[in-house]
Amino acid sequence: MIFRAVEDTDLIRQAARGSVEAYNLLVSRWEKRVYNYLLRLARNREDALDLTQDVFLKAYQNLRKLDDPGRFAPWLYRIAHNEAYSMFRKRRPESDVEEIEPERLEAAMSAGQSDVFPIELGLAVSKALDRLSPDQREAVVLKIYQGFKFEEMSEILSCPVSTVKSRVYSALELLKLELAPVKARGLS
Amino acid sequence: MSCSPFDLRDYFLKELTDPQQRQVEDHVTTCSSCFEEMEQLRLTEAALFSLRDEELPQRIAFVSDKIFEPSPVRRWWTAFWASGARLGFAGAAMLSVAILVSAMTRPAPAPERVIVERTVVQPVSDTEMKTRVDAAVAQAMAGVEQRHAAETRQIKTDLEDARRRLLLAAEYSERKDKRTQTARVGLYDLPEDK
Numbered sequence: 001m002i003f004r005a006v007e008d009t010d011l012i013r014q015a016a017r018g019s020v021e022a023y024n025l026l027v028s029r030w031e032k033r034v035y036n037y038l039l040r041l042a043r044n045r046e047d048a049l050d051l052t053q054d055v056f057l058k059a060y061q062n063l064r065k066l067d068d069p070g071r072f073a074p075w076l077y078r079i080a081h082n083e084a085y086s087m088f089r090k091r092r093p094e095s096d097v098e099e100i101e102p103e104r105l106e107a108a109m110s111a112g113q114s115d116v117f118p119i120e121l122g123l124a125v126s127k128a129l130d131r132l133s134p135d136q137r138e139a140v141v142l143k144i145y146q147g148f149k150f151e152e153m154s155e156i157l158s159c160p161v162s163t164v165k166s167r168v169y170s171a172l173e174l175l176k177l178e179l180a181p182v183k184a185r186g187l188s
Numbered sequence: 189m190s191c192s193p194f195d196l197r198d199y200f201l202k203e204l205t206d207p208q209q210r211q212v213e214d215h216v217t218t219c220s221s222c223f224e225e226m227e228q229l230r231l232t233e234a235a236l237f238s239l240r241d242e243e244l245p246q247r248i249a250f251v252s253d254k255i256f257e258p259s260p261v262r263r264w265w266t267a268f269w270a271s272g273a274r275l276g277f278a279g280a281a282m283l284s285v286a287i288l289v290s291a292m293t294r295p296a297p298a299p300e301r302v303i304v305e306r307t308v309v310q311p312v313s314d315t316e317m318k319t320r321v322d323a324a325v326a327q328a329m330a331g332v333e334q335r336h337a338a339e340t341r342q343i344k345t346d347l348e349d350a351r352r353r354l355l356l357a358a359e360y361s362e363r364k365d366k367r368t369q370t371a372r373v374g375l376y377d378l379p380e381d382k
Contacts (some may be wrong), residue, residue: 018266018267020268021251022251024250027248027250031248032241032243032244033241033246035244035248036241036242039242045242045245049244049245049246049248052244052248053248053249056248059322107292109220121238122238122239124235125235125236125238125239125241140236142203143235144201145232145236145239146238146242147202149203150203155289158312159243168197168201171203172197172200172229175232175235175236176229176231176232179231179232179235179236180228180229180231180232180235182235183231183234183235185231185293
């Protein structure tokens with residue numbers, strides 16, 4: 001277990017009172033997680049970096065509106081979700097967000113794969129995630145990679161828990177069909 | 189269809205409580221189909237985690253960086269408005285200063301003058317005073333005499349009316365007596381032998 005000298009909630013309270021140093025520390029703790037979440041949504045490093053920057057700036061400007069510091073993570077990811085979808089809409093205002101093509105998808109997704117696994121597995125995961133709808137993919141990213149609870153995801157995505165569960169379960173079934181055999185082959 | 193006491197996906201997604209997790213674990217050790225399902229989910233999770241988180245290509249700019257640094261005036265202004273107590277104290281101080289300045293610059297108001305109208309009484313000579321008194325007395329006496337004359341006339345009129353009514357009543361009474369007497373005479377003078 002990791003013991004932190006200062007808890008996030010204390011940093012949030014200090015930052016809300018105007019402590020820039022506290023907020024900087026908060027950013028350094030959360031930037032990697034937020035960046036990777038946005039990278040898996042935007043599937044482009046530059047966009048993910050720009051969005052991450054915008055998210056933390058917006059969070060700083062609105063930190064006083066956060067009533068419960070214990071809800072910082074869902075609140076921050078809600079901002080990230082909104083910023084990402086706002087960018088998608090600006091890029092393709094005439095088309096549905098779901099139709100956005102992944103930009104350099106495979107390069108982006110396979111860049112972070114572990115060296116201990118075959119390249120084949122990394123590509124398979126990328127392709128399997130790409131086959132999911134944007135809603136399903138985001139649900140998987142929030143649940144599997146970011147470890148949020150269903151209720152927190154409901155807050156982030158601004159939809160009922162039942163919808164969140166449905167997205168995660170359906171995505172999991174598809175991923176299981178695609179990935180479990182590949183992984184099993186890799187292990188054998 | 190899973191025969192697990194709880195949804196295996198919820199177990200896999202860590203949405204169950206600790207006792208529920210233990211129940212599923214106990215069940216999976218005895219149920220081959222659920223064990224197989226759990227293995228599939230574990231393989232899927234392992235495959236998904238083959239994609240690791242990336243490091244940021246460059247650090248996020250802190251709000252303390254120069255590009256975000258607001259001007260000293262803006263910082264002071266933001267800090268000023270952020271503190272309710274400080275704002276209240278500043279408001280009270282401004283009010284005090286305003287009262288002090290107002291007291292020092294404005295002259296004290298002069299007391300209001302009460303204008304009393306004085307009636308100047310001119311001196312009157314004894315002769316004049318006597319003449320005025322006599323005139324006032326004569327006027328009062330004339331009024332009294334007029335009032336008495338009117339009352340006397342009213343009394344005379346009333347008495348005259350009363351006298352006339354009495355005379356009429358007497359006359360009426362006299363006529364009535366005469367009619368009664370006549371009738372009695374007629375009654376007694378009836379012929380006896382008829």
